[in-house]
Amino acid sequence: MTKKLTEKYNDACVKLFEFIKMLYDGDVEFKKVINHFSDGEYNGKSNTHVTLNKYLNAMKIFGIKVKKINHKYRMLSSLYKLKFSIDDLKSIKLLKESEDILPEGKGKINFQNFIRALEIRFDESAQSICQVENSTQNLDLEFSNAEITNQLKYCAKLCQDKQKLEIIFTNTKGEEINLLCSPLEQIYEKRKLCLKVLGSKGTRIYNIPTDSIKSIKQLPVSSSTQAIPTTVVYRIKNRLAKNYKIREWERVDKIEYDGSQVIVNKNEDLNLLLERLMRYGTQCSIISPKFLKEEMIEKINKTLENYQ
Amino acid sequence: MKEFLKNQKVTYNLMSFTGYKALVLFSLLAEGPKSYNEICDYFLNHPYLRESISIDTLRVYINSLKRIGCEVKRVRGEDKISRYIILAHPFELKLTPEQIQSISKVYKSIVKKMDIEELRAMDNFFEKIGRYIKNDKFISDMKKISLLRDIDKELLKDLLDCCDKKDQIVITYNSPNSGQKDIELIADKIEIENGKVYLFGIGFEYNQYGSFLVSRINKIKEIKLEKTIPHGIQSIRVLYELDCPPENITLNENEKIIGTNKNKTVIEVVTSNEFLLRQRLLAYGPLCKIIHPDEFKNKFIALLKDMKAGYYCD
Incomplete structure (x- = not known):
């Protein structure tokens, strides 16, 4: 069913809400706003700018904060607000500080737009918490990741440069x-x-x-693009096999009659994998590749040498 | 505006009353269903408006709201009074599939660096966002990434409370070896290790400090009112040497450095769980040498020999 829009409406209301819609999408040029309110007929002499000021004041008195920065209007606090707890704000901040993990491009812009969409919908309490946090360097809200931001940016660049x-x-x-x-x-x-x-x-x-x-x-x-990381196959048994939680980069290849399992592992740092498999003691043994099996035996032998 | 700030009086010269009324009406109807009389009362008692609104003007405002994309509905309650409500509007939080993809990418990258409290907060946050955007799939997709995906959130909260108070509790545990059983312990902490969430505490069954997978805990059966100090907890003191400088070592709470020599660091650890300690020391490989006591050292050597034999038997 199509919407019935032929009923009498108030043009001023519609213009105001359309302006707010524009502000939700991002900063709006003064020229675009004045054209919007004058139906594209602003000639510099009409009093549209007075009307605009009245609308801006109405918004301000209602609680919508709009600031003019470099001939652009920016909404700092919106018409429709969402409630966020301090824990929610910590999560938002953690996500925001991790955006550099995304390479430059559409994905990152999409993510930044999501954060902005949240920030402009902050309710008064969330806004005041953020203001305090921004103005107080020493306020420890236990979620400061700023020091690694530069490392993140640098690593992102390296990965992008290939x-x-x-x-x-x-x-x-x-x-x-x-x-x-x-x-x-x-x-x-x-x-x-x-x-x-x-x-x-x-x-x-x-x-x-x-x-x-x-x-x-x-x-x-x-960087080489045709590289194939090593696939490691290992067996786990007894209590470990019963308890083992498969990692995202692993799959169970076989479950033997005695309950032991053959695991196929791809894409893990081999040194870290060896450390992990050492922890499992006699309940785990590497099947392939041969070189890693030999590395494991060498690791065990070298550890034993400490006691000779 | 300056005048308004000074005396808080609103005049027609100052602002657009039509615009202001529309904003007030929007927020009233977005909040919940309102009858014509309720709207009139609100307008009449409003500090800046102080005037009622005719039914015709209200209709014009509602038509205007509809025109900008608000879904305004008239509902009749049990009291037979018609009320207006905004069910959906263009200012709601919306996420595109591409945005959801970017969010999950970032979340996947950081999930492993988050501690238990951060994970709980993030889970709750995504649930809230999912409700705002009315998208259950978003909630379930984010849950799949979370390390808390297999864990009952209420149970986790209760366990964290018990850890805070160091409560003596009985948990019903689904053990992979012995099936469902009750375990009594003094709850100490909840931590993530290798992507899994563990409850740590002193278990009464083996009289030792142990860890229990939280995903295997069915419920807290009992929180004891009075604590009994478990008898016969046998702790051992182990000294081991690591072939690396102290700045590269991350100590556990029960460990301390008691000496350094060139590139070597001597560490003392006191534990009641030899199994967990053995696992930790095995991971160090040749970097670690157990110094004391001989009994623990000999068991460790025997284990290494068994591991070696395992490779030559296959």
Whole structure:
């Protein structure tokens, strides 16, 4: 059924609400606003600007904050408000501070528009909390991630540039490692920001914590696009098999008659995977690839050497 | 405007009364159903308006609201009085599929760095947004990303309260080995490890500090009014050496550094759960050497030999 719009309406009301609609979509040029209220007939002499001021005052007295910045109107607080708790505001701030994880482009713009759509709908209480937070540097709301923002931006750029990198970083032992690699993405591992890279042979993934990176050099060579990270197959048994929670990047290949399971793992940092599988003790063994199985045996042997 | 700010009096010279009335009407009807009389009363008692509104003018305002995209409906309540309500309007929060995609991408990237309180807050926040945009799929999509997806939120809240108070509780636990059973423990903390949410505490069954997957807890069966201190908790003190500088080590709450020598760090840990400690030390691999006590060290060496033998038997 089509809407019946032939009834008598008030043009001033419609104009005002249409102006508010424009403000919801973003900043609006003064020229566009004045044209809107004068039906495109503003000649600089009519009193449309007086009318506009009356509408702006009506909005202001009602509680809609609109500010003119560089010949553009910007809505700071809207007609229709949503209630947000302090926990909601922390979540919004956490998301906002993580937007740099997205590469520049449509995806990021969409995300920024979502945050703006929320911010202009903040109710009075949410607005005052944010104002306090913005004006008080020392206010600890336990969600400040600002210090890693620069690291995030830099890593995002590296991943976007798609050039090979020479990274010098320190391992847990404190030794400096020099690695030629291709950047993949930025991820969080054990609550630390890591740059996920693919080793120069194109088979080994490394998650390098950004705080352990000493230097990064972009090489004038494009990242390899045909790299295939190593697939690891391992067996888990007994209590571990009963309790094991499959990771997003894993699948169960087989469940044996004794309850043991064969797991196929792709895309995990092999050093971190070895650490994890070591934890499982005798309840886990690597089946393939051969080189990783040998690395595991070497790791066990070297640990045993500590006691000889 | 300056005059208004000074004496709070609204004049026709100051603002558009028509515009202002429309805004007031919009907010009234967006809030809930209002009858003509209720609207009149509101306008009459409004500090700036102080005048009623005729039914014809109200219709004109409602037509104007409809024209800009508001869905205004007239409903008749049990009291047989007609009321107007705005069911939908163009200023509601709306998300495009592309925006939802970007949100889930960001959430996926940060979910692993969030602690339990941040995860709870984020879950609640997305639920709220889902309700605002009237999109259940958005809520379920975000839930799939959350590490709390398999966990009863109310139960988690109750468990966190118990941890705060260090309550002695009995939980019904769905154990993969022995099926459903009751476990008594003193709740200590809830933490995320390897993407899973664990309740930590001193268990009465084995008299040791242990961890329990929260997703396997069915309910809190009992919160004891008085705490009994578990008897016979046998803690061991273990000294181990790590072949790395202290600044690269993240200590657990029960650990402390007792010495450093060149690149080596000696750590003391006191625990009642040898299993969890063994797991932690195994992950260090050759970087770790157990110094004391011999019994724990020998068991650790035997375990390493069994692991090695496992590879040569296959």
